[in-house]
Amino acid sequence: MFAEFSASELNLDSSKSSSVRIVKVPRDPLESVLEHLTGDLVILGGYRGSILRSAETPHRQLWVPMKVGLKVRKVNLEVGLDPEDEENMEKSIIPSGMLKNIGPVDISKRLFKRVRECENARSGKLRVHDYGYDWRLSPHLLSRKLIEFLRKLPSNQGENPSGALRCINILGPLRNGDAVLLNEKVLTAHVNFSLRTTWVFLPEDGYCFIDKVTNEEYPVDFYDTNEWVKYRLCPSRKLVKDRTLAPQMDASSSSTEQQQEETYAVSPKDKSDRSKNLAYLARTLAETKRFRAELQHSPAHQAANAYPPIAVIYGKEIPTVFAARVACREAIPCQDAYDNLAFGSGDGVVLAKQAMPPPGLYKL
Incomplete structure (x- = not known):
């Protein structure tokens, strides 16, 4: 707590009081808010x-x-x-x-x-x-x-409730899992695959991968199950041929894929699990897309003054991932697709421009 004191209270010569600087420290903003x-x-x-x-x-x-x-x-x-x-x-x-x-x-x-x-x-x-x-x-x-x-x-x-965040960082945990402190077995890739909220952060415009030399965009339809299989975005071995060791782009890729196809072809259980995972993926992506569509600005709600006041506190000081740089579109399925990342301004998770209130809402 800070306060102001007069020269007499500080036992100073009043003739020299003009040399004393009185500093008023601003109040804690949270205290001011809590008062009202x-x-x-x-x-x-x-x-x-x-x-x-x-x-x-x-x-x-x-x-x-x-x-x-x-x-x-x-x-x-x-x-x-x-x-x-x-x-x-x-x-x-x-x-x-x-x-x-x-x-x-x-x-x-x-x-x-x-x-x-x-x-x-x-x-x-x-x-x-x-x-x-x-x-x-x-x-x-x-x-x-x-x-x-x-x-x-x-x-x-x-x-x-309104608004939808976009966070391409979610693609890394979906393919490779992520650690909780020292534990890498709690949120494995397959666990992240089963969490329904994981899919809410997918970009709807397909923007994620860019050419590491020319910055050409390689859009991906993240709401199409075929794209998930094609680009090996999914973690389950029952859904794609290899999660953690996606073959690099060399002469051995085709032979590796052929061997994996033969391996999976002989397992009826794997075929059943793959179908179940694909059905889950298709259903969840469709539901997520519908949920995000429902969050879009509604002129009818606006006219009825149904939207509540909204304020957003956002950060822009911490480098935040906005894209992954790859050699070409064919490199997206490779294991190192997320090794070369592009960063922008944000809070470390969500870009500042993506943290803004949804379009159409009332702004002060």
């Missing part, structure tokens, strides 16, 4: 930003305790590929509020503490809700549950 904030405040995390627990007592934390990151505990976050697997997921795994910290790394713990300790929260004028959701499930399902939750709030605010 009332009603219901819902705080929720983004992708992978909610705690997941076992539905069985004592409700052991599955996402993401330090023991999992350090390979001390094993968890299975894979979602079944059938629609009913999502609806029944709460029988085995339940959400439990926003992820506030991972070990010593603070994510939102101090934010919750400051908000809940403000005067309006203590007096009951501000109600703080820690909303958790199972971020692995379909956006349609998650949106429905969020709307149901919002409708039950005392202030009864907001029924029209």
